[in-house]
Amino acid sequence: MRLLPGSLFGRLTLILIVGLLLAQVLSATILLRDRHEMFRRSIGVDLIDRIGAIVNLIEETLPADRKRILTAFNGLLLHIEITRQPVARPGVGLPFERHLERMLREQLPRHQEMWVHLKPRHFDRRPERPPGDHSDETPERDRERPWRRFPRPESFQIQIRLHDGSWILFEKRLLEALQAWPFKLLAYLGTLIVSVIILSLLAVRLATRPLRTLADAAERLGKDLQSPPLEEKGSTELRRASAAFNTMQHRLRRFIEDRGEILAAISHDLKTPITRLRLRTEMIEQDETAEKFRRDLDEMEKMVNATLEFMRGSEQQEQAGTIDITALVESLQDDLHDLGQELEIIKQGDISPYVGRPLALKRCLTNLIENAIRYGDSAVVTLKQDASNLTIVIHDDGPGVEEDDLERLFRPFYRTESSRSRETGGTGLGLGIARNIARGHGGEVSLRHGEPRGLEAVVTLPLRKE
Template identity: 55%
Template sequence: MAQIVQVLESFAPSERDKIVAILNTRRLRVFLSKATLPPAECIQTNLSFFVPFLTRMHQHLENNRALCITKLNVSPTYSFMVNIGLQTPLHPPFVAEVQLQDGSWVGFEHVHISQEDIATPWRLLITLAVLLITVLSLSLLAVRWLTRPLAILADAAEHLGRDIHHPPLHENGPTEVRRAAHAFNTMQARLTRYLEDRARILIAVSHDLKTPITRLRLRVEQLDDHQLHDSILKDLDEMQAMTAATLDFMRGLENTEPVQPLEVRALLESLQADYEDMGLSVTIEGDIPPPYPARPQSLKRCFINLIDNAHKYGQRVTVSLKNQSEQLQIIIADDGPGIPEAALETVFEPFYRLETSRSRATGGTGLGLSIARNIARAHGGDIILRNRGCGGLEAIVSLPNTIF
């Protein structure tokens, strides 16, 4: 109020109306007046409540300045802190008039803003809600940006178990992320070299064995002892079968075949026709799944090994397809005697045979199930064996319904 008085006195009387309109606020209304308040009302300046107020006004203005103040008859008001349970009483509304140096008067009407006019808590809550949503959104983006390399690393580790030749990770981002990606790529490269060296050695040995086996066959034909001739040929056949099985096993570890959509039901029906031509019964039942992203020749070899194994120990083979939300199941069941529960997992080990005889015709080489599981796992799935309650064994091939 004292500053407004000083500002008005610096302007000419003709210009004060415009200045007054600018100086009005919601709590304080400024107006020009030619007449002072009635003397009876000015007596109220002696109210003890306004004594500190008048003292401060006189400190800023000349002591001989005419000043009149009166209390308005308005019900007591409280500060807006009542909304949070704190009621702070305010000084009562009043009207004051101050005489300017040229004899004119300026009036001040001080009122309190009603509860309806005060900014409601809803506006504050909306502001806080917008601020909270913004902070949470930025926090989620920051957390996602920080954890995204970890998700990429986890996906790469999962793909590594399915395809050792999966493209390496991009070595970018923060220092720690680059170091982790570089370490992962180095590990993948070392594993790839190790597996390739092992496969190369086994393939070379198995392949090179074909030449001496062939020479031995030629030399055996020159033997006059027919009994010795037959026994040696039998051993050579076993060696050749083991060599061929080893090569098939190593090929099952390779993932060089491209992935393409495959009609699994059509593939099984073609195998069914082939087995029927050989006089073997294969029944196909269940759902018709949509095209599945697979390596056709590898998956065909997997099914052949499982169906051959089922025919070896059972008379009837049933292939059931179950298209589930997360995976495709192919169940190959036979009516054979089954196997001991303790051997359900052991039979997948390379060269392991339940048949204790040395005959390859009855016991095989012990690589068929190993090759089948390697192929299934290369597709991101797995194979488990389970004895049927009604007798027989079933091999459950689970393939994920995602492109690996």
């Protein structure tokens, strides 16, 4: 299974999103650790230091003056009072209670009797530990769910026995906002992540759009050399790529045009001496030698014309239009019927109009159908279409060819007369012309063995909008 998406847009998006999520998770972890440390200090070290100082001050103060001191230290969040009997019950042995008690004993080593009790906001179902059980064993449930080790208390009480036998009670109220989950912070981080992801998607889309434009232009170029050039705009790299692409397209077009001009000149130069030779042949004595001359001249003329047809099949100067493929094949069927040849047409489903070059496609199908009839008694054309391709299968009932020759038949002037008919062999360019035309439409022509015998030529043409 591929972990990375196939497209550049998908890969860049995945890299950005993963990087952003990791950065935000790391930032949130650091913030929450700092916040937790602040919480522990606020109800831990700082408060224990203050309680230790107050206890030492009370121990050194006369009983008559203690009330005045307590009044001075009492506030909204901290309540202090002195009682004859202990008021707070011992804690249940929560890890944080034991942590505070250890700190308090270090601060007040001369005071042995003290209790620390957290008052949770919600009912705690954990069983209480027996008084005096200060073991550090953490309950199994706390080990499995460590977030429960630090409850959200409403307040906590610390009661310490003074040297005169009385008890001093400290009750510290805890602000809920200080210990609650920082939902505002998490909401801010979530909003930030979503916003950055959306902006990143837009940025990646804008950055990869020129690549899609370049890919589409390359695909159009493979089907039509006359397609409009790319606009040379955007970043420096994009303008350079567009300019290089346009230069390549211009050179390809000029190469095709130059080749056509050269072939036209060759055709003119060859046909003239062929015509002179044909006239001179008529002037010599009509015997077997003259007949051989005429056959050679006919073959030369046929090869020249076939070569020109082959080169024209590679050109794409004809304008594209909407073609009714069914009507086109039926017109070929009528033409063959007039010549006494049979062509059967099979339609598998609806065939929608195709956008292409009409004359070129007619030449392509004509070559394949005539080739099938030439090497078999008849031909069958099957038309079918799916969501992306139009497929035309031409089947003959001839002797077929060897497996190794299926691809060689497309080579110019290649014929397998050992396996096909020798009586009506062509020049060996018909299949090559058909393939050039199909490839000019972005399609393909291939050969395969027919069932139960014969050969099948399969024309695959991609569907495109008009």
